[in-house]
Amino acid sequence: MTASTHLIELRAISVSFDGFLALNDLNLCLKPGELRAVIGPNGAGKTTFLDVITGKVQPTRGEVLFKGRSLRGLPEHRIARLGIGRKFQSPRVFEQLTVHENLALAVSRPKRPWPLLMSGLSTTQDEKINQLMAIVNLQSRAQQAAGSLSHGQKQWLEIAMLVGQDPDLLLVDEPVAGLTDEETELTADLLRSLAGDHTVLVIEHDMEFIRRLDSPVTVLHQGQVLCEGSMDVIQSDPKVIEVYLGSADEEHA
């Protein structure tokens, strides 16, 4: 387990909120190009885990290494610029801006005031925005305020923004919450197509969706990794069944 073969490595991360351990000695590594699903019951620390990687929360103990570099003490925007993008649980897009403007902010770089003032979008950037809108089927809404989109469209816009940021690591928190079955399938396909070029980590509750992702699954429980493996292995693991899958197993399997 050397740092160089892993894109990101969480080493013995603990996060304590006033004595409550949201994450407890968590270890996790992702290889470049990997697609990984993370599941866990409510309160398992899934969102805190993303907060630690993206710099929103500083770990009480332990260290996050990204491309072999420690992220300790870096502010959120620097971590984002290093190549870590995040999609939030409930879709968070800039509602007063149009779809096109939202994507333009995502693909722009450098993200400093002066270049933004002095130059417009380059042709390549504009093409990229059009491509992204085509992928998530929002071309016809380009000039519409993002706030007027449906829930599913906002989810997709946010995923498109995430891809437009062109991060090496995509952290995707519950991408299919509130989506229709068809949209869920398309999202799974989209995420799978992103893996390979990108490393993708998906947090989800929807077992059918995770099965469709066809990726290794990590189960979190009480701030620790309970087990890792393919969906079938996970679902037959007695520890997992005990803490989490018990009833869900019968429903979905």
Added chain:
Amino acid sequence: MMTRRRFPWSWLLWAVVIVAVLLAPSVLPVFRLNLLGRYLALAIVALGIDLIWGFTGLLSLGQGIFFALGGYAAAMFLQLGSASEAAHGLPEFFSLYGVDQLPLFWEPFRSPLFTLIAIALIPALVAAGLGYLVFRNRIKGVYFSILTQAALLVFFNFFNGQQKLINGTNGLKTDVTTLFGQMVGSEAMQRGFFWLTAALVIVSWLFVRWLVRGRFGDVLIAIRDDEPRLRFTGYNPTQFKTIVFALAGALAGVSGALYTVQSGIVSPQYMTVPFSIEMVIWVAVGGRGTLLGAVLGAVLINYAKSLVSEAIPESWMFIQGGLFILVVTVLPEGLLGWWRSDGPRNLLLRLGVPRRLATYPRLELDGEEEVQP
């Protein structure tokens, strides 16, 4: 969506405003012209408030600081320029306090070039310093507003107490000073300042418009809507907020200088709490997030204030308070925002006049519902 099949009302309004300003000097008596010039000067500070509040969501209750700093810079230059014949070559008020040596920080204000730069730059630097400390520590919302108001009080008290440095509570008079061999308070000079102010309102408007169009402006709106989300997209909001706060400070400084030369005095009264709140009210009533709204709000409210105060003294505070309540409760986007979001149509609708529709059959609306933006 916004631009399609919509008459360019704001351009028409701008045309009306510009024609009105061009005609004003030949129509209005000197007294009224001078008032209009002052109110146009106030439109510039309002544009700055619109930039930081309307677009970026930073409600500053301390713009009076920057306004007054610009005014003091201009007044110090004018006082020095006409002080050569007085005792020790110092501005007159110094002799009242037995000061016979010019305080060091006055020296650079002998230079007209330095003064012109300082009018914008000193407020901008103060704003940048204050803003950076506040924004870096992620102080937001109402805490930011309270901090700016506290800073305003600090500046007010400091300027009020420094007789030996800047004539304390009495302020610095400019109308009896001379510039280009003429009294600053003279009619010809005042006409000149009117034109200068009108031109600078246009320049400031174009400048702020340039800032808020395009991706820089989109970042500002994104800061207003969801700042944490913007961080995860790779932007550093502190940088952007510090810059726009400094620019709003610079605009306030220019505004304060123009207001000072047309009012004949700068004093710590420019840094009182109510005055800075009034500035925010102009923008709120005119329509935050709309640049024209800020300009119209500043000019019209102040003009109304002077007309009402002449007719019914003492009543203005009630009217202004009423206006503010009206805007907060009924017109959250201000008059211009209300206009642009189909407010007049919706009002007619409530009065029983149905909406005319261009579509057939009734595709989008049945003509009897209110449309929100």
